[in-house]
Amino acid sequence: MKKPSSILIIFVIVIIAFFAVWKVGTPNLISKNKENTTEKVSKKVKKESKKTEKKETSESESSSTETSSSVKSEVSNVSSSESTSSVQPSVKYPVLQKYAGKTYYAVNRESAEVPDMFPTSFTITSDTASITIDGKQELIRDVSSDSGFIALTGEMGHTMGTGLSFEFRPLGVNDDAVEVINQGKYLAYSTTISE
Structure with missing residues (x-):
């Protein structure tokens, strides 16, 4: 068991x-x-x-x-x-573009035969639609370039209706110096103020 x-x-x-x-x-x-x-x-x-x-x-x-x-x-x-x-589309006259936006001052204006024939300064606006001559702005109506000169025409707005006629040409290769012609008389302008 x-x-x-x-x-x-x-x-x-x-x-x-x-x-x-x-x-x-x-x-x-x-x-x-x-x-x-x-x-x-x-x-x-x-x-x-x-x-x-x-x-x-x-x-x-x-x-x-x-x-x-x-x-x-x-x-x-x-x-x-x-x-x-x-060549900006806002530029009205491409021929003026390289001069636009710069103020040009008369060089030896007092030595000119008739100083009043030439402004002390001028500026073409950056859109090239107008020019300011001695502080007065003028609309540019037409631009032509002939024989090395650039001619601007516009309306002065005088009561006599005298039209603006302004001609200049570059001096040398630099755009900072130009020569203005008025009635056969010439005067140099520069972007720098002469002393």
Whole structure:
């Protein structure tokens, strides 16, 4: 009788030990399965993110190429429009453009035969639509360039109806010095005031 009871006790101990091992091993197995699953998922995620990064990189490179080419084309359009606008569309008489916006002062006006024939200064406005002579602004009606002289005509607005007639020519290669002619008399003008 002792043998079957001892076998039964051993059998119960084995079963208890099996359950104990199973209880202790199951969380490990579960955590290992979780780790394996997590590793597999993370590897898949890494692969997918690498694929996505490659796609995004190639898309961003192509878009940056497109952007840079569009920027280059815009810059070239702007620069070409700037180069074509060197003769400004707001300039009425292009022949006057290099003299526009500068004030020319008479050089040795008092030494002229008749000083009153020549203004002390004149300025052609930057849009070349008018000229200011000794502080009085006149609209330019017409401009002609003949035999090296540039002739301006306009309305003085006097009650007598006297028209403006003003002629000058450049002195040398520099636009900062010109010579004004009036009734066959000449006087030099410069953008710098003579002392």
